[in-house]
Amino acid sequence: MNVLRRAIQASLLVGVVGTTAFAQSLGDAKKAIDAEKFQEAKTILKKLISSDAAKGENYFYLGNIYLRDDYVDSAKATYTKGVSAEAAYPLNYVGLGAVDLEAKNASGAKANFDKAISLAKRKDNSPYLYIGKAYTNADPADYTAAIASLEKAKEINEKDAEVFLALGDAYRGSKKNSEAFGAYRTAFDMDKTLLRAEIEQGILIKQSKAFQESADKFKSVLAVNANYAPAYRELAETYYLWAKAEPQQYDARIKEALGYYTKYLDLTDRSLESRMRYADFLVLSGEYKALEAEAQEMAKQDKANPRIYRYLGYSLYENGNFAGSVQALKDFMSKVDPKRVIAQDYLYLGQAQLKAGDSTGVVSLAKAVEIDSAYAEPISELAKAQFGERKYALSADLYELAVKNAASKTYLFDYFYLGMANYFDYATKTPEVQKASRQDLVKADSAFSLVSQKSPSTADAYLYRARTNRLLDDDSNPKGLMVPHFEKYIEVIAAKPDGLADARNKKNLVEAYNNLGAYYIRTDQAKAKDLFNKAIALDPANEYALSVLKTLK
Known part of the structure; x- marks a missing residue:
C-alpha cells in the first residue's frame, strides 16, 4: 500500500465505541489507533479478547490493524474468529468483505456486506460506515460505491462525525477536494476532539502546495494536543515537499522534516508499523543510508514482514550493494502475495541485476513496464548507459522497453537510439554472425523511419x-x-x-x-x-x- 493509502486508513480504524463492560479499554485501544500507536492498540485488543472471547467488536478492530498493515491472512483469520465468537455482530462480516475486496472477489465482498447490513439494528449505521471505508480502502478503490454507502450511513445518523470524516476520505480519493474539505470541516465542527479531521484538512492544503498554511494547520493541532503523533508525521512530509519545491532551502527543510519524523516515532513507541511509515518517508526523501539502517533494525524486530525486504532492496541498490539488493528483493517477492509486487519493485530488481552483471534484469524491467508504462522513462537512462559501454544488444533490449511509453519526454530520442543500438549491434558482429542477424537491421530501419516521420x-x-x-x-x-x-x-x-x-x-x-x-x-x-x-x-x-x-x- 502506498503512503497516501495508509494515511487514509489510519482514520478508518477509529469507530463507534460500544457500551460494553470493557468500553473504556476498547476506547483506549481506539485512542491508540488514532494516535498511530498500533502495537499498543494490538496489545490492548488481544488482552480484551483473552478476557472475553465472546465479544465480536474486539476482533473487528484487531483485524482492521492487521489489514492496514498488509497482514491480510491474519486479518481474515481474526474476522473469522470474530464471527464465530459473536455471529450476530455485523462488523466482522464487513471486515471479511474488505478482505474479499483485497482478493478482487467482488461477489464475495457484496455477500458479506449484505450479511452485515441484515444483522444491523434499525438505527445502527456502522455497517454502512465501514462498508464505505472498505470501498475507499480497496485496491483499486471504488469511491462511487464508498460515497453511496456513506450517504446511507448519514441518512441513519446525520450527526455522526465519523461518517463525515469517512466521506472526506472518499471525496479526496475521487479528486473532489472541495467536497472533501467541507466534509472534514463538518466532522470537526461536530466533534472538536476529532483531531484527525483537522489533519486531513491540512493534507488537502498541502496538496495545493500551500506549504506554510499546511504547516500552520498541523501546528494548530499540536497546540491542542502536543503529543498527537500524526501531526508530526504530516509536518515531516510537508517540509519534505516544501524542500523539493524550494531547492535553495532543501537541506534546512529536510533536516526539519527528519526531526519531525523522529518525534513521530518517539510518540508512536517506535512500533514496526510506525517505523514502516518512517521507511516510506525515507524512500520519498531519498535518505537511503538512513533507510538501510532502519530496515536492518526492523528485520531484527520482525523478520517475517516482507515489506522490510523491499526497503532493504531499495536502500542496498542506492547504496551500491547490487548483489545484496537482488537477494533482498527476491526474498521480498518470494514472501509476499504476488498482487503486492509493484512496478517499482521490478524496476529496482532489474536495475540491480544489470549492475550485478545479470542480463536477466531486462526481464524484470519488462515486468515493471507491463505493470506501469510510466516506468519506461527511467529505463531510458539505463539503455543510454549500456550504449555508452558499447553493449549494443543489451542497450537495444532496454530501448525496446523505453519506447513503450509514448508520453515519455525522451520518446523520439529513445526511438533514435533504439535504431542506433540495433545498427551497431549488427555492425560489430562478425560476417558469419551477421548473416543470421539481419533482423537487427530491419528493427533499426523501422526505428529510424518512425523518427523521420515524427521529426x-x-x-x-x-x-x-x-x-x-x-x-x-x-x-x-x-x-x-x-x-x-x-x-x-x-x-x-x-x-x-x-x-x-x-x-x-x-x-x-x-x-x-x-x-x-x-x-x-x-x-x-x-x-x-x-x-x-x-x-x-x-x-x-x-x-x-x-x-x-x-x-x-
Missing part, C-alpha cells in the same frame, strides 16, 4: 536509415534501398542555414555523394560524375571520389 528535420534519422539500408541491400544486385534516404539527408542538410558550416555535416555529405555516385555508375554516369564532383567540392582530397572520376574519364 522530419532530424537529419541523422535519414543518414542512419541510409546506412542501414545499404547493409540490407543485395551487394551483387543492389536495388538502391539507400538512395532515397541519402537524398533526403542531403535535402535536409541543404535546408539548414548553417548546414555546411558543420564539419561533421560535410563529412556525412561526402559519404552520401560517394554512395549515391557509386550506385548511379551503372545506370547514369553523368549523374554519377556530378555526385562525385560534389563530394570533391566538399573534400578536395577525397581519394575515392578522385579515383572514380579518373576512371570515368
